[in-house]
Amino acid sequence: xxxxxxxxxxxxxxxxxxxxxxxxxxxxxxxxxxxxxxxxxxxxxxxxxxxxxxxxxxxxxxxxxxxxxxxxxxxxxxxxxxxxxxxxxxxxxxxxxxxxxxxxx
Amino acid sequence: xxxxxxxxxxxxxxxxxxxxxxxxxxxxxxxxxxxxxxxxxxxxxxxxxxxxxxxxxxxxxxxxxxxxxxxxxxxxxxxxxxxxxxxxxxxxxxxxxxxxxxxxxxxxxxxxxxxxxxxxxxxxxxxxxxxxxxxxxxxxxxxxxxxxxxxxxxxxxxxxxxxxxxxxxxxxxxxxxxxxxxxxxxxxxxxxxxxxxxxxxxxxxxxxxxxxxxxxxxxxxxxxxxxxxxxxxxxxxxxxxxxxxxxxxxxxxxxxxxxxxxxxxxxxxxxxxxxxxxxxxxxxxxxxxxxxxxxxxxxxxxxxxxxxxxxxxxxxxxxxxxxxxxxxxxxxxxxxxxxxxxxxxxxxxxxxxxxxxxxxxxxxxxxxxxxxxxxxxxxxxxxxxxxxxxxxxxxxxxxxxxxxxxxxxxxxxxxxxxxxxxxxxxxxxxxxxxxxxxxxxxxxxxxxxxxxxxxxxxxxxxxxxxxxxxxxxxxxxxxxxxxxxxxxxxxxxxxxxxxxxxxxxxxxxxxxxxxxxxxxxxxxxxxxxxxxxxxxxxxxxxxxxxxxxxxxxxxxxxxxxxxxxxxxxxxxxxxxxxxxxxxxxxxxxxxxxxxxxxxxxxxxxxxxxxxxxxxxxxxxxxxxxxxxxxxxxxxxxxxxxxxxxxxxxxxxxxxxxxxxxxxxxxxxxxxxxxxxxxxxxxxxxxxxxxxxxxxxxxxxxxxxx
Numbered sequence: 001x002x003x004x005x006x007x008x009x010x011x012x013x014x015x016x017x018x019x020x021x022x023x024x025x026x027x028x029x030x031x032x033x034x035x036x037x038x039x040x041x042x043x044x045x046x047x048x049x050x051x052x053x054x055x056x057x058x059x060x061x062x063x064x065x066x067x068x069x070x071x072x073x074x075x076x077x078x079x080x081x082x083x084x085x086x087x088x089x090x091x092x093x094x095x096x097x098x099x100x101x102x103x104x105x
Numbered sequence: 106x107x108x109x110x111x112x113x114x115x116x117x118x119x120x121x122x123x124x125x126x127x128x129x130x131x132x133x134x135x136x137x138x139x140x141x142x143x144x145x146x147x148x149x150x151x152x153x154x155x156x157x158x159x160x161x162x163x164x165x166x167x168x169x170x171x172x173x174x175x176x177x178x179x180x181x182x183x184x185x186x187x188x189x190x191x192x193x194x195x196x197x198x199x200x201x202x203x204x205x206x207x208x209x210x211x212x213x214x215x216x217x218x219x220x221x222x223x224x225x226x227x228x229x230x231x232x233x234x235x236x237x238x239x240x241x242x243x244x245x246x247x248x249x250x251x252x253x254x255x256x257x258x259x260x261x262x263x264x265x266x267x268x269x270x271x272x273x274x275x276x277x278x279x280x281x282x283x284x285x286x287x288x289x290x291x292x293x294x295x296x297x298x299x300x301x302x303x304x305x306x307x308x309x310x311x312x313x314x315x316x317x318x319x320x321x322x323x324x325x326x327x328x329x330x331x332x333x334x335x336x337x338x339x340x341x342x343x344x345x346x347x348x349x350x351x352x353x354x355x356x357x358x359x360x361x362x363x364x365x366x367x368x369x370x371x372x373x374x375x376x377x378x379x380x381x382x383x384x385x386x387x388x389x390x391x392x393x394x395x396x397x398x399x400x401x402x403x404x405x406x407x408x409x410x411x412x413x414x415x416x417x418x419x420x421x422x423x424x425x426x427x428x429x430x431x432x433x434x435x436x437x438x439x440x441x442x443x444x445x446x447x448x449x450x451x452x453x454x455x456x457x458x459x460x461x462x463x464x465x466x467x468x469x470x471x472x473x474x475x476x477x478x479x480x481x482x483x484x485x486x487x488x489x490x491x492x493x494x495x496x497x498x499x500x501x502x503x504x505x506x507x508x509x510x511x512x513x514x515x516x517x518x519x520x521x522x523x524x525x526x527x528x529x530x531x532x533x534x535x536x537x538x539x540x541x542x543x544x545x546x547x548x549x550x551x552x553x554x555x556x557x558x559x560x561x562x563x564x565x566x567x568x569x570x571x572x573x574x575x576x577x578x579x580x581x582x583x584x585x586x587x588x589x590x591x592x593x594x595x596x597x598x599x600x601x602x603x604x605x606x607x608x609x610x611x612x613x614x615x616x617x618x619x620x621x622x623x624x625x626x627x628x629x630x631x632x633x634x635x636x637x638x639x640x641x642x643x644x645x646x647x648x649x650x651x652x653x654x655x656x657x658x659x660x661x662x663x664x665x666x667x668x669x670x671x672x673x674x675x676x677x678x679x680x681x682x683x684x685x686x687x688x689x690x691x692x693x694x695x696x697x698x699x700x701x702x703x704x705x706x707x708x709x710x711x712x713x714x715x716x717x718x719x720x721x722x723x724x725x726x727x728x729x730x731x732x733x734x735x736x737x738x739x740x741x742x743x744x745x746x747x748x749x750x751x752x753x754x755x756x757x758x759x760x761x762x763x764x765x766x767x768x769x770x771x772x773x774x775x776x777x778x779x780x781x782x783x784x785x786x787x788x789x790x791x792x793x794x795x796x797x798x799x800x801x802x803x804x805x806x807x808x809x810x
Contacts, residue, residue: 079293
C-alpha cells in the first residue's frame with residue numbers, strides 16, 4: 001500500500017488512512033502530533049460531513065489525552081486569529097478540501 | 106333580610122351626628138339642665154324600596170340548600186391511569202366568603218373556665234398578700250419581699266464578666282504563576298488556498314523524489330569509482346549524475362574550485378608570504394650552513410597509511426606535482442593512489458586517480474605535460490592523461506602485452522622515436538628494462554635489457570651457466586644520461602650498478618661494485634656528463650665517475666637513504682632523505698665531508714623520496730604516512746656559479762657587497778639566465794658548473810691517471 005506522505009518541516013512520514021493530507025504548520029512535539037493527526041483523521045473519516053461532531057470528538061479526545069482546553073476547528077473555509085499555548089498548535093489540510101485547526105489554550 | 110340589615114347599619118352610622126348635636130347642646134347650655142336625651146332618627150337610603158305594611162308582612166318561603174348554582178357540573182379531567190378524559194363526579198359546593206381567626210373564648214368552654222379560675226386564684230393570692238402586709242408579719246413579709254425583689258430585679262444591677270482575647274490577624278498570601286507561553290496566530294483559509302497547498306506539496310514531493318534518485322545514481326557512480334573498475338559505463342554514469350543536479354554540475358565545481366583556492370589563499374597566507382619573500386637571514390653570517398623552511402604539507406584522507414612512493418614535478422606548471430602512493434611493505438599491499446597537488450591548494454588534490462595496486466613510480470612527459478607514466482606494484486605500467494580527469498588510464502600493459510611480473514620501480518619518458526611515437530622506459534624487479542611505445546591503439550613493448558646476475562668472483566666461462574640458472578638481477582632504479590642518450594645506469598637490489606647502453610641489450614658496459622644493499626636511487630649530475638650519484642639502503646650516498654670503477658666520494662648518513670637528487674641549479678648541490686626523517690643537503694663546493702644542512706622534518710615517519718623543483722628553490726619530500734612536505738631552501742643552499750663568482754669578485758675587490766649578491770632577485774636573474782634564451786650565458790654558466798665540480802672532485806688528476 002502506498003501511503004501518502006505528510007510533510008513536517010521538510011521531513012516526510014507516512015500518514016495512515018487518509019486520502020491526502022498535508023501539514024501547513026505545526027509546533028507540536030513529535031508524539032503529540034502523531035496522536036493528534038490520528039485522532040483528526042479518524043474522526044473526520046467517521047463523521048464524514050458533520051464537521052461539528054468531528055471537531056467535538058477531536059476536542060474531547062485531545063482534552064482527555066493531553067489535559068483540557070483544546071479547541072478544534074474543522075471547515076472548508078474560515079479565517080482565524082487565535083492565541084494558543086506554545087507547542088500545541090496544529091494547522092493542517094485534509095482530504096483536499098478541509099482545513100483543520102487544533103490548538104490548546 | 107338584607108335590606109333590614111342595611112337600614113340598621115345606617116341607623117348606627119347616624120349616631121355621631123346626634124352626638125354632635127348633643128355636644129352642641131351642652132356647649133350652648135350653662136349646666137346639666139339642658140341635657141337632652143338622644144333620639145334615634147331613621148335615615149333611609151334614597152333608593153330603598155318603600156314597601157307597605159302588608160307587603161312587609163307577606164311571607165316568602167325560601168329553601169336554602171348547600172348546592173352552589175354557579176359551580177360547574179361538568180369538569181372533565183385526564184386520568185393518567187386509564188389514559189383518557191374522565192368526567193369528575195364530585196362538584197365543589199363549598200364557597201367561603203369570609204374567614205377570621207378570633208382570640209375570644211367562650212366562657213362556658215373548657216379553656217374559658219380554666220382561664221377564669223386562674224384569674225380568680227391570682228386575685229385571691231394578691232388579696233391575701235395585702236392582708237398579710239397589713240397584719241405586719243415580718244417573716245412572711247421578708248419572704249414575700251424576697252419574692253418581690255426577685256420579680257422586680259434591677260435590670261442594670263448585674264456585673265458582666267468577660268475578657269478580650271487577642272484576635273489573630275488575618276494574613277492573605279497568594280502567588281501568581283507565569284501563564285503558559287502562548288502565541289497568537291492568524292490565518293485565513295478557503296478552498297483555493299487549500300488547493301494551492303496541495304499542488305505545491307505534490308511538486309515538492311516530485312522534486313524530492315528526483316533528488317533521491319540522483320543521489321542514488323551519484324552513490325552508484327562513486328561506488329564504481331571506488332571499485333576502480335575501469336569499465337566504460339563509469340564515465341557515462343558520472344556524466345549523467347552531473348547533469349542531474351546543479352550542485353554537482355561542472356559550472357558549480359568550477360566555482361567551488363575558485364572558492365576553495367580563495368579560502369586556501371586566506372588560510373595559508375603566512376606560508377605563501379614566507380614562500381615568496383622570507384629568507385633565513387642567519388645565512389649571511391653562517392658560512393657553510395643552511396636551513397630548510399617547512400612550508401605546506403600535502404595530505405588527504407584517501408592516502409591514510411600509504412607510503413609516498415613517487416614524486417614528480419610537472420614540467421610545464423611549476424606549482425603542480427604528482428604524488429604516487431603505494432606501499433613498500435611486502436605484507437601490506439593495497440590499492441594505489443595518484444594525486445596531483447598544486448602549491449596553490451594544499452588542502453585538496455587537483456586531480457586524483459586510483460589504481461588496483463600500489464603505485465611505485467611516475468613520470469610526467471617533458472613536452473606533453475599532461476601525460477603521466479605510472480608503474481605499479483603488480484608490474485603494470487599505465488599512462489594517464491590528467492586532462493581527462495577520468496579514473497582510467499589511456500594505456501596500460503597487460504599480461505598479454507608483456508607487463509612486468511614484479512613491481513615497476515622506475516619509469517622514464519624518452520625522446521619521441523622516428524615515427525613520432527611517444528615512448529618510455531621502465532625497470533622492474535623481474536630484471537627487465539623495457540621500452541614502451543604508445544601507438545594509436547595500444548602499448549607496445551620491447552625488452553631493452555635483461556639484467557643478468559654478475560658474480561664478482563666467478564670467471565667469465567661459468568658466469569653464463571650461473572645466470573641462466575639463478576635468473577635475473579632485480580633492477581630497482583635507473584637514470585638516462587642527459588647528453589649521450591643511449592647511455593644509462595641501472596641500480597639493482599643486489600647493490601650493483603651497471604652502466605648499460607640501449608644498443609647492446611645483452612651486456613653491461615661496466616659494472617660498479619660499492620654498495621652492499623639495494624640501491625634506491627641513481628642520478629646523473631645535471632651539469633657534468635660523467636658524474637652520477639647513488640643512494641642505497643646501506644646508509645651511504647656515493648658519487649661516481651662512470652669512467653672509473655671506484656666511487657669518487659662516499660657519504661655515510663647513518664640511516665637507510667630513501668632517495669637522493671641533484672639540484673637543478675648547481676652541479677655541486679644534492680639532497681638525500683633518510684629513514685630517520687632527516688633531509689641532508691650537501692654543497693660540495695662548501696663542504697666536501699659534512700652536509701650543509703641536516704634537518705629532521707618529520708617526527709615519526711620515514712622519508713621516502715625527495716625532489717627539487719626545476720625552477721623554484723623548493724624541495725619536496727615524501728614520507729611513509731602519505732604526507733608530502735614542501736621545504737624552502739635557504740640562500741646558502743642555493744648558491745649558483747654566478748652568485749659565487751660575484752661573491753668572489755666582491756671579496757677580491759674588497760667591497761662589502763657580498764650580502765647584496767646573495768639576495769634572491771640576483772639569484773632569480775641567474776636562474777632566468779640559465780633557463781632562458783641567452784645562449785652564451787648558459788654555456789658559460791654550465792661550463793663553470795662543470796669546472797667547479799671537477800675541481801672539487803679532483804677529476805683532472807684522476808682522468809689524467
